[in-house]
Amino acid sequence: MYVIDFTKIKVSCENCSLHELCLPRGLEKNELEKLDSIVNRTQPLHKGDVLFRSGDTFTNIYAVRTGCIKLTTSTEQGEEQIIGFYLPGEIIGLDGIEKDIHSCTAEALDTSSLCAIPFDNMTTVCTQVPSLNHEMFRVMGREISHENQLLLTITKKHAEGRIATFLLSLSGRFKQLGYSETEFRLAMSRSEVGNYLGLTFETVSRSMSKLQKQGLISINQKYITIEDMDSLHHICNEKDLPSKESKTAP
Amino acid sequence: MYVIDFTKIKVSCENCSLHELCLPRGLEKNELEKLDSIVNRTQPLHKGDVLFRSGDTFTNIYAVRTGCIKLTTSTEQGEEQIIGFYLPGEIIGLDGIEKDIHSCTAEALDTSSLCAIPFDNMTTVCTQVPSLNHEMFRVMGREISHENQLLLTITKKHAEGRIATFLLSLSGRFKQLGYSETEFRLAMSRSEVGNYLGLTFETVSRSMSKLQKQGLISINQKYITIEDMDSLHHICNEKDLPSKESKTAP
DNA sequence: CGTTACGTTGATAGGAATCAATGAGGGTGG
């Protein structure tokens, strides 16, 4: 009788479908092998499982292979703030680099599998493979840009615009992964969307209903269909909170 | 007659007073010299001068030596969002790493001097000096943490709490620089504080007045005196927006 | 000494939070 031992299956970065989206992007074959040698494929997480918690010592960064991971920080009072939802090909754990202690908590929203990369080994390989080092900088830069965008969304847009922006962000990332950009399932609850966007879940629900009434999206539980991509973009861009900055040139 | 040519004065990282706060933190003497060899001290910027603009090609990261720099991103519509105010010892320009194009604009709020570090050279030195490479990762990690904190502040606190948090953040950083933690000058206008914290300048003004009436701070134009640090901390922590997350254990 | 930019303060309005009730699935156990 044959039993498949999944722990023995060699899944390398080289033959991973996320190859071009994930850390290996742009690496030569021999460089890739060096990276590969330190990557550990982990047991899948199930919905609700916690990968690391704020306060844990930092050892690994992780690449999401499948599923969806949410990252949260919290105030001293335990108020949680969701920093992001991470899809396949995206990197988490960077929050631990500064102080060697994680400042975020990572929780699976779906069954998710990840690749763990011990950071100490990573930095060693980075010194040998400059292009990987540069890619790491880029990944961290992307994280910073992502948060800049989130700040912009939260401070400058009304509820509807925030939701529209959020849906379009997901849409674009699904497209990049080869999934439909118009039909997808939200792995997160309304409450989690609200937390992420600085809204209550009631407001999220109301705004989504409103978008549906306007015919821009269809909602079926967690399933969203984007019916009018252009108008959705329009709402993102037009519904800015009025600026107090406008000054006439002297 | 003797004329001092400032461009000839050799200011090295080694004898810089920011030594322990800035990039050189934790470097050995010989490592420090390698870093030093690629650092360019720039002409001082004056209030309102722009160091780089969103869209500029990315060549340098910069360490702030004196003064104060504000970083902004903007939407396609030109709505601006201030990402942060940078004090001596802090690093800016990281927003260009991801795409080799700056996504932020950097403007001096005061007369400011900076050290420019060509990023290409930096990555080269990083591969030779692992501890510098790690420090770069830490600096970027700090940037991410900073934005996480800002998000928390904006989404979870009311106006007064945001202002209190902001003032305490400045206070702590001034202290670290060896300045007074209770008396300092705000380099930025009320409008800029508001932009940064997701408030209008009127609300900033009102909240600050309220803090003054409560005896927690004194305001004299741009000069702030913190009169009751503890209560200020208390306001940061207590005035959270009520959570919808609280769940009773099963 | 007017001009201008910045700051304060008041009155009002509006959008989202809050409070509240109801509905829809998903799982469990009788």
Added chain:
DNA sequence: CCACCCTCATTGATTCCTATCAACGTAACG
């Protein structure tokens, strides 16, 4: 298999914080 529970989601009514509109005060500057 269905009643029950529990979580999540929707929708309505009301409240509250902050944006907005507006007037006035203050400091810097040519």
